[in-house]
Amino acid sequence: MKKHVITASLLLSAMTTFGGGYQLNLQGLRQMAMGGSGTAWPWDASTIFYNPGGLTRLKGIQIYAGTAMIMPTTAYGNRDNSGVVSSNEQTAKQTFMPFNLYIGGPVHEDSRIGVGLGIYSPFGTGMKWNDNWMGKYIVQSVELKTVFFQPTVSYRATEWLSVGAGFVVGTGSLDMQRALPVHGAQGPGLDDGKASLHGNAAGVGFNVGAQIKMSENLQLGLTYRSQVNMDIDGGAAKFRVPTSLKDSFPGTTFSARLPMPAVATAGFGWRRGDFTLQMDFSYTAWSAYDSLRIDFKQTTTSLTNMRAPRLYRNTFTPRLGMHYKISRVVALMAGGAYDPTPVVNDIVSPDLPDADRIVLSCGITVKPLPGLTIMGAFEGVNSVKRNGEYVYAGFNGVYKTAAATPAIGLYYSF
Amino acid sequence: MKKLYTIGALATVLFSACRPSANVTTPPTSGEAVFTNYLAVGCSFTSGYADDALTVSGQLNSYPQRLFEQMETIKSGNGATGPFIQPLVTGDNGYPTPKLVAGTKYYCDGTSSIGPVVSTLPLDSNGSWHYTSPVNNGQINNIAVPFIRVADYAVAGYANNNNMLAKRFYYDANKRPLDELYSRVFNLHPTFFTVWLGATDVLGYALAGGQGNGTGTATPVLGNYYNQNDITPFQVFADYYDSVVTAVSSTSASGALLNVPDITALPYFTAVPSNGLVITRQSQADSLQALYKSRGFDIVFQEGKNQYVIKDNDDKTRQSVPGELILMTIPRDSIICAGWGSVKPIPKEYVLTTDELQNIRTMVDKYNENIRQQCIRRKLAYVDINAFMKTLATGMPYNGIKYSAEYISGGAFSLDGVHMNARGNALIANYVLNTINTYYHSTVPLTDANKYPGVKYP
Numbered sequence: 118m119k120k121h122v123i124t125a126s127l128l129l130s131a132m133t134t135f136g137g138g139y140q141l142n143l144q145g146l147r148q149m150a151m152g153g154s155g156t157a158w159p160w161d162a163s164t165i166f167y168n169p170g171g172l173t174r175l176k177g178i179q180i181y182a183g184t185a186m187i188m189p190t191t192a193y194g195n196r197d198n199s200g201v202v203s204s205n206e207q208t209a210k211q212t213f214m215p216f217n218l219y220i221g222g223p224v225h226e227d228s229r230i231g232v233g234l235g236i237y238s239p240f241g242t243g244m245k246w247n248d249n250w251m252g253k254y255i256v257q258s259v260e261l262k263t264v265f266f267q268p269t270v271s272y273r274a275t276e277w278l279s280v281g282a283g284f285v286v287g288t289g290s291l292d293m294q295r296a297l298p299v300h301g302a303q304g305p306g307l308d309d310g311k312a313s314l315h316g317n318a319a320g321v322g323f324n325v326g327a328q329i330k331m332s333e334n335l336q337l338g339l340t341y342r343s344q345v346n347m348d349i350d351g352g353a354a355k356f357r358v359p360t361s362l363k364d365s366f367p368g369t370t371f372s373a374r375l376p377m378p379a380v381a382t383a384g385f386g387w388r389r390g391d392f393t394l395q396m397d398f399s400y401t402a403w404s405a406y407d408s409l410r411i412d413f414k415q416t417t418t419s420l421t422n423m424r425a426p427r428l429y430r431n432t433f434t435p436r437l438g439m440h441y442k443i444s445r446v447v448a449l450m451a452g453g454a455y456d457p458t459p460v461v462n463d464i465v466s467p468d469l470p471d472a473d474r475i476v477l478s479c480g481i482t483v484k485p486l487p488g489l490t491i492m493g494a495f496e497g498v499n500s501v502k503r504n505g506e507y508v509y510a511g512f513n514g515v516y517k518t519a520a521a522t523p524a525i526g527l528y529y530s531f
Numbered sequence: 532m533k534k535l536y537t538i539g540a541l542a543t544v545l546f547s548a549c550r551p552s553a554n555v556t557t558p559p560t561s562g563e564a565v566f567t568n569y570l571a572v573g574c575s576f577t578s579g580y581a582d583d584a585l586t587v588s589g590q591l592n593s594y595p596q597r598l599f600e601q602m603e604t605i606k607s608g609n610g611a612t613g614p615f616i617q618p619l620v621t622g623d624n625g626y627p628t629p630k631l632v633a634g635t636k637y638y639c640d641g642t643s644s645i646g647p648v649v650s651t652l653p654l655d656s657n658g659s660w661h662y663t664s665p666v667n668n669g670q671i672n673n674i675a676v677p678f679i680r681v682a683d684y685a686v687a688g689y690a691n692n693n694n695m696l697a698k699r700f701y702y703d704a705n706k707r708p709l710d711e712l713y714s715r716v717f718n719l720h721p722t723f724f725t726v727w728l729g730a731t732d733v734l735g736y737a738l739a740g741g742q743g744n745g746t747g748t749a750t751p752v753l754g755n756y757y758n759q760n761d762i763t764p765f766q767v768f769a770d771y772y773d774s775v776v777t778a779v780s781s782t783s784a785s786g787a788l789l790n791v792p793d794i795t796a797l798p799y800f801t802a803v804p805s806n807g808l809v810i811t812r813q814s815q816a817d818s819l820q821a822l823y824k825s826r827g828f829d830i831v832f833q834e835g836k837n838q839y840v841i842k843d844n845d846d847k848t849r850q851s852v853p854g855e856l857i858l859m860t861i862p863r864d865s866i867i868c869a870g871w872g873s874v875k876p877i878p879k880e881y882v883l884t885t886d887e888l889q890n891i892r893t894m895v896d897k898y899n900e901n902i903r904q905q906c907i908r909r910k911l912a913y914v915d916i917n918a919f920m921k922t923l924a925t926g927m928p929y930n931g932i933k934y935s936a937e938y939i940s941g942g943a944f945s946l947d948g949v950h951m952n953a954r955g956n957a958l959i960a961n962y963v964l965n966t967i968n969t970y971y972h973s974t975v976p977l978t979d980a981n982k983y984p985g986v987k988y989p
Contacts, residue, residue: 252930252931253931254981255931298981298985299985300988304983304984305981305985361635361645362988419940508928511933
């Protein structure tokens with residue numbers, strides 16, 4: 118079994134043109150179980166996210182709820198010029214639980230029009246290092262959360278074409294903590310200065326898609342999710358410093374803009390009997406994230422606006438999934454994806470030490486009652502070991518990230 | 532059922548792959564070097580002298596201490612073996628002068644800033660007699676004496692007559708430092724050494740504002756002893772540097788020689804900018820110009836930043852030129868309230884003029900070429916500390932901190948503006964280790980310099 122996994126990943130890496138970043142791909146249980154693919158086939162109400170064009174093709178109105186438990190760990194090894202890797206660190210165990218809620222479908226049976234509302238988390242990241250780790254002056258902990266609200270309409274233009282569009286209202290929050298390189302009489306690790314930032318973010322965008330029935334067995338899906346600039350205004354910036362530096366680090370507010378990049382996806386779905394095979398190709402416009410900028414309302418000679426270069430590059434992600442209906446009650450899914458990193462070589466920062474990721478997933482659905490479907494999925498993400506350098510801060514090391522994400526959900530069709 | 536089994540097996544594989552490790556440890560190795568018995572030779576920079584005093588915590592944060600700790604991590608043979616003995620003083624207040632601490636300094640115009648304040652705690656008197664090693668045979672691993680010059684190695688009775696601090700380090704104060712060095716070498720049988728000497732041979736001249744013989748033609752004032760404010764003549768330096776390296780390599784040890792940094796880039800000489808005369812109105816510039824005109828000097832002043840007016844080495848009053856340096860020790864109140872640099876020229880002992888700077892830099896280059904030749908001839912690692920200091924001066928990001936040669940805020944120098952603090956010493960240790968690793972093909976790991984204290988803010 119393991120041998121096959123390796124072969125598959127080698128094949129996938131051969132296809133790489135160049136994401137991980139802070140994108141989450143957990144907006145639907147079935148799609149998650151199929152490597153994150155799901156643009157071509159309207160599996161359930163989660164198509165509001167994956168392809169709004171598919172909404173009108175559902176059999177009726179659905180209520181859908183799901184949640185995932187992301188359990189990521191990142192390991193770091195300091196690597197100096199001697200080549201010796203020392204001071205191994207691991208991020209603290211944390212569980213993040215993004216949720217998905219969808220309600221929608223055709224307004225009545227055989228209607229050409231579908232409506233719906235989706236609430237989901239398309240982006241997010243979180244990591245917490247030991248407070249006294251080597252990179253503490255860059256980051257101690259960071260957490261980005263987003264929840265997007267998307268009212269959606271869908272229209273079946275012909276027997277073979279349906280389209281859909283949703284308006285996106287994004288909300289979210291950013292929390293960051295880092296040690297400041299000033300300390301009092303006790304010394305570093307004992308009375309280090311500390312900066313804490315917390316801000317709420319908001320932004321708007323859209324999500325459009327089309328589904329095309331090429332033949333009885335073959336479907337094509339196209340979607341475009343726009344960039345959403347999450348703006349933080351009036352976030353709280355707090356500093357803990359030795360008394361003599363209080364005036365240099367006044368408590369103040371900050372503003373920042375975090376771009377959630379646009380994603381364009383083309384997907385194919387092929388169905389024969391109880392077996393469905395689907396494949397998505399996503400292009401994520403990460404280059405929108407050229408730098409992390411934090412502007413403080415009150416600056417001093419010591420407290421200046423932050424400009425951390427990011428220079429993300431766009432990524433191309435192939436995703437593959439399989440669905441097999443064992444019986445009327447049970448179906449199984451499996452899939453995988455190769456998600457190349459948008460993070461360029463010189464700027465591998467410990468606040469998001471991303472690397473090319475290999476995603477493998479599987480899932481099961483059970484229909485215990487007419488109308489009710491219970492879903493379970495599991496996703497394992499492993500990044501390749503990366504020698505990362507953050508030139509801007511003079512910080513080097515070897516990183517490796519892994520995440521285990523079980524998820525459960527259910528939906529009811531009326 | 533087979534499908535279910537397949538899914539189950541896949542899940543198991545996934546779970547097991549979800550525990551990451553970045554552990555690709557290469558064990559530390561010694562390469563062609565033998566670090567077993569490590570001996571450090573040097574001056575203030577090597578002794579752990581910081582904040583204008585020798586203190587026990589300064590000594591325990593010296594770069595040789597850091598080097599030893601890193602060399603000790605080699606467990607596969609030829610790693611350093613302890614204990615690492617330094618002639619520690621016992622207190623943290625300073626001897627023979629009190630240490631500087633960060634405090635609030637108030638000025639005559641009512642302003643204040645964070646700056647160096649002389650500690651009022653009682654001095655550590657124990658520095659006045661020689662250190663007794665806790666190891667039976669009297670082992671000492673760091674024989675760096677604060678302020679010692681290469682020229683001083685020839686001076687009999689140096690610890691008695693010329694350097695109070697040397698008594699802590701030398702058993703027989705009547706001997707020459709070179710003889711004491713031989714005793715240490717015979718006692719320890721070093722297998723590896725570092726030597727960092729030469730900076731103090733030009734530093735005295737610079738600290739005195741160039742008030743000494745800087746042309747390299749100085750002659751001894753008493754016996755073999757050269758005036759503290761003179762630059763050591765090149766041949767004297769070359770002869771005794773050779774004697775020192777001969778002494779430490781007499782047990783066939785290998786090692787590294789650290790060259791001399793351009794001391795004029797130290798915060799002590801750069802903290803006060805020479806163009807610090809700020810004139811806010813043109814009328815003030817005009818009246819200042821008129822004042823100097825009436826004294827017979829043609830000096831042009833303008834609104835904004837102006838070069839300070841100084842006395843140069845020939846006692847001539849003139850405006851300083853860009854690149855000339857004002858010493859950090861200039862009383863700030865004299866500038867603010869007594870008109871130094873504006874209506875009164877800054878006294879020459881606070882100024883390094885272009886000629887004086889040239890004297891220093893020329894000699895540093897000559898010393899360094901000599902040290903480099905020593906390394907080639909004796910097959911030793913040449914550590915270009917001068918290059919490291921230049922990098923530091925332009926700003927050096929390191930594990931999230933941007934170190935520089937800025938006074939206080941640069942993070943690497945102690946409050947005296949000349950000697951490194953604990954973090955600066957660790958950065959030096961890392962730089963030395965990088966050179967050693969390259970030269971001897973060893974893999975001694977570096978230390979995390981940020982672990983150690985920087986400026987302790989009140």
